[in-house]
Amino acid sequence: MVSSSHEAMHRIFQEDPGIFARTFRALGIPFSDPVAVSLLPTDLTETKPLERRVDTLLRFDTAEDDGFLLLVEAQGKKDPTKPASWAYYLAHLWAKYGTPPVLLVVCQDRTTAAWASGPFTIGPAQWPALTLRPLVLGPHNVPVITDVSVAARDVPLATLSAITHGREPNADAILKALASALKTVDQYTARVFTELTELGLGNAPAAQIWRDLMAADLSFFRSETSQRLRAEGAAQVVLALLDKRGIEVPEEARERITACHDTETLITWMARIDSGASVTELFEEDEA
The missing domain is CATH 1.10.8 (Helicase, Ruva Protein; domain 3)
Structure with a gap:
């Protein structure tokens, strides 16, 4: 089942693809900033009636190398069928575009994030043919942004922080910082990231906190x-x-x-x- 929370977790990388490299540099994985990003078709269907669609697919071109494909999947819970699908996606993208693919899985709870980190081996125990190693973002490694000045410097990252920590005890403080930061950007940007935050929180208790903040603090959103x-x-x-x-x-x-x-x-x-x-x-x- 696809939920609004699911959509927001991967769409944030469409709104600001640079958040990928910024986040993982802070985690010690040195991805380069893109010089160009292209939104690619998400339909990986090969033959009918089998149809396979990824959540978000982006092509990153960098100055240092030939670039890579970023496949972003939002995952709400453990699903034993997913590793096989992810392996198919990566193999298909490598064959179709000839460009190295990277799988990023975004989660909102620590248990799912720990599972999604893998690694997943494909093949018999005595000779695994493939090893699947997703990159994972979730409450365990996305920074907790409660400082308004930090949130204002990077609203997309602050939004990702709000979404991934939406079920954590510190959600209230994160949302208040984000709400204040949104006052510092233009109305279009504020609208986009306000909407993504609301969708990303889904039915979490923090969703009502966010709606109350929007009603009280941002007069633009009442117009x-x-x-x-x-x-x-x-x-x-x-x-x-x-x-x-x-x-x-x-x-x-x-x-x-x-x-x-x-x-x-x-x-x-x-x-x-x-x-x-x-x-x-x-x-x-x-x-x-």
Whole structure:
């Protein structure tokens, strides 16, 4: 099942790809800053009806070497089937692009992060053919940013801190620092990272703390224009979730979703996607 929290955990790397190198340099893994980043298709389907889609796929070109592909997967819990899928993704990308791929798994709890770190071996014990070694970000290694000045210097990293620590005891302090930092950036940037934070927190208790902070501190987010912009962003998330689930979206339904300016309705639709099998089921209760 794809959740709004799942979307935010990997989409943050689309909004600011540089956060990848900055974060891992601090952890002692010297990735170079990109000089160019390209968003690549996430559909790795080879033949029908087998369809494989990754969460986010980016190409990094650097000045020091030939660059690499960054595959970002958001993982909410242990899943014994995932290592096989990840190995397929990496092998397919290496064969398709001829560029070294790197797998990054982003988690929101320590147990899942420890499991996702692997390594996973593929093949018999006496001669493993492949060893899968994901890079992992989670509460165990993403910096806890509670200082407003630090958060203001790197809002994307502060947002990642808020998302990955959303279920930790220090979530309140992190969110307050981020809320203050968002006042220092332009409205578009503030809107994007406010939305990603809300989506990333999902149903965690900290989500209500975040909504209260937004209502109290950022007057921009109470404006009519902002409500419309937030609804447009939420509509795009609904469409992305439907696409991720492989649910066909007729043009009429697509227009209905993009024309909806009620954020609460859009959030309700997001929740229904987890259990629905068609767009018809998405709208059923509203029509009833």
